[in-house]
Amino acid sequence: MYKLKIFPVNIEINLGKTKVLKEVLAENGILVDYPCGGIGKCKKCKVKIVRGNKEEAEVLACQYEIKENTVVYVKPKKEGHNILQEGQEREVKVNPLVKKLYVKIPKPSIADNRSDWGRIKECISYYKDLKIDLLLLRKIPTILRENNFHCTLIIADNQVIGIEPGDTTDTLLGMAFDIGTTTIVGYLINLSNGKEINRVSALNPQTKYGADVISRITFASAEKNGLDILHEAVIGQINLLVEKALIGTDYTPENIYAVTFAGNTTMSHLLLKITPAFLALSPYVPVLTEAIVVRAKELKIKVNPDAPIFVLPNIAGFVGADTVAATLAAELDKANDLTLLIDIGTNGEMVLGTKNRLLACSTAAGPAFEGAHIACGMRGAEGAIDHVYFADEFQYTVIGNTMPQGICGSGLIDVIAGLLEVGIIDSSGRLLSPEKIKNERGKKLSNRIKNIDGTRVFVLEENTATGSPIYISQKDIRELQLAKGAVAAGIEILLNHYGAKLSDIKEILLAGAFGNYLLPESACKIGLLPWELKNRIKVIGNAAGLGAKYALIAQDEYQRALEIARKIEYIELSAISEFTEIFTNKMGFDFGGVNE
Structure with a gap:
């Protein structure tokens, strides 16, 4: 039996067998990023440990096996991620995918004993070949007779998907989601007028299992229950965002009658719990590219159980529904x-x-653009250097106006552009030593060129939230060049x-x-x-x-x-x-x- 103590959250765990630290942290809800999918390549999951009575050491959580009493120090993650929700909107004529119709159905009599379903269809005869499923059909007689034959029909794609007592036409909501590799954004919409009620966002929880789609495909394919884990992670976050979007309103999840999803091809497969394994293998074939419509209850999305879920079509293995949606918007x-x-x-x-x-x-x-595989890289979150300026003075801005703890993709591009402009990087991408810099502006910044761990780097800041300098290395430049x-x-x-x-x-x-x-x-x-x-x-x-x-x-x-x-x-x-x-x-x- 081993004891594992985790600081600063102050958790103590008893382990009966050898376990990888990554698994234990995940089981206890402690978030650590694994951009490479936990294969030990990116080295972003470093934590400090004390083994038995030995001195402190730094290890990778995804690789380290706990075989003795261990104390681990996990750097707390900062929240406050910059998640883009805005876009340049245009006018759209409202004609939603789901509609509500309030109908007053003539009561049956001896002289008019047509079926209940036949009476409903007669009231909305402009819908040809209207369909209904068996479970819903069973509800019709009770709802009609308990409500004086007044009801509201919910219709999608020429099919009745719901029936409600009385007139509920003033409540018709939908949600649209953009499932990105890194973030998820949701929009709560009043489908009666097309107006946005609320918008919400969060990090895609799948990032714990890999920063990019290839890492996630690998996890889904190689890890035991990997596909289930990734699917349940994204569904869980979607349900949390639904709850968040409804806060401050008088609506309930059951008032959401339709949902659309856009995401890349891998995200679409994981959302539907379809294996993405063959997307990573030549010739990179998806299971499907067509749009698909399922019911919310099939995916355990906590909106109206019968709400249709419209997953927009993909184009190919690595061009997905998000590109289709962006092309539509533009x-x-x-x-x-x-x-x-x-x-x-x-x-x-x-x-x-x-x-x-x-x-x-x-x-x-x-x-690289997401900050992964960059020595001091991070996502666009609080503490990230997001812009760098090479003017009269070297300056930068930090998301959240806090002490910096890393640099995100936009900041990385600014740095490389600036270093090129002042002649500290040459046209091949080589970071020059101070004596080889010819540009006068570059010479003034040459004191920032240092050697860290045997590597030449350009230091952006030494006074940081982590206590370690933030810098750009030659390897970082090569990553950006790729x-x-x-x-x-x-x-x-x-x-x-x-x-x-x-x-x-x-x-x-x-x-x-x-x-x-x-x-x-x-x-x-x-x-x-x-x-x-x-x-x-x-x-x-x-x-x-x-x-x-x-x-x-x-x-x-x-x-x-x-x-x-x-x-x-x-x-x-x-x-x-x-x-x-x-x-x-x-x-x-x-x-x-x-x-x-």
Whole structure:
């Protein structure tokens, strides 16, 4: 029997057998991030331990086995994550996926003894071939006779999905969700008028099992009950967000009669508890790409049990319903001019085209933009350096205006752009030693170039919340080069297949949280986005969330989403022979942007 003490939460646990520390922490509700999925690669789950009477040591929670009495010190996580909920909205004609109809049904008599269901259909004869399931049919006689044959019908897709006593037409709610790899955003909507009642957000709890989709696919496939764990985690968070959205209202979960979901293909599979295993194996085949409609009770989503759940269609293994929803929100399917839509995250999904033709691809941008695999990287949360400025003085801003504890993706891009501009990084991406810096502005910052653990780094701040310096290393620069090279290569290949030039693009639309918070100028300086188009960039916020809202509010928008998914031509970059060469060429910083 081993004893494990966990500080600062002050928990003591008795263990009867050897166990990995990660499992014990999870079982006791102690949150530690495992961006690599717990395979020991990212080293973000470091904790301090004391074994028996030995000295303190630092270990990885995902790898360390408890074989003796142990004390562990887990750094408490800071909350206050920057989760993007806003987007650039447009007018949509309200025609929701679910409707309510109040009907007064003629009472039966000896002279008129038609069936109850036949009487209902006669009252709404403009619905042809109306359907109803057996369980609901059983409720009809009691509800009608107890309420003087007055009732409200809930109808979705030509099927009665609910019947309520009296007139309840003034209560018709829906929710739209954007399930991101990192965050989940939900919108509570009054479907009678299309007005938003509330919006809520949270971290995707699946991040505990991996920062990116590949890590989660691996966890779902290789871990015992992995698929169940990931599915239950996301459903649990959705239910918490439903509760949160209703706080301060007079509504109940049963008043929510329809839900739409947008997410990447992996998130859609995990939501539906469908194995994503083959998404990570060539030829990267999803189980389904079509839209699917299920009842809330089938997924144990705590809204009206009979509410239809509309999961929007995916396009391919790595271009999902979130891209479909963003394309819908941005109305690329109606664009007259060539437009490029990009959602940059752990993957870089992009769509290029006009109303006549749309091409899409996904680049394995890697988790650098989310702060993973970066020495001092973190998500866009309280304590993260989110912007860095190389003006007369070196300055930065921190989310929450607190002491910094790391740097997030937008800050990382600013730093690299600035270091390029002042000549501390050369065009190959090499972090120069102080004596090799020629730029006068760079020389003034050369005192920030130091050696940590045998590695040359550029120190942003030494006075931090963690007590350790925040810095950018040569490895961090290479990680960013891989990520930005993949995105830039994807753009070039889309243009090549479209038969267009950079100058033909009239507008670049940046969607998603990362696109919302990064500075377009910095993105262009490092070559993530084309320098030539720096004045044509427009930030459109959470377009995927808006698309999910529009599909919920209006049947026409939902049908457009289905058509967009069918219309978009998908390009698998790994099948393009010239991709590797283009990607390699795009990794450098020699395009000239910082010299203008």
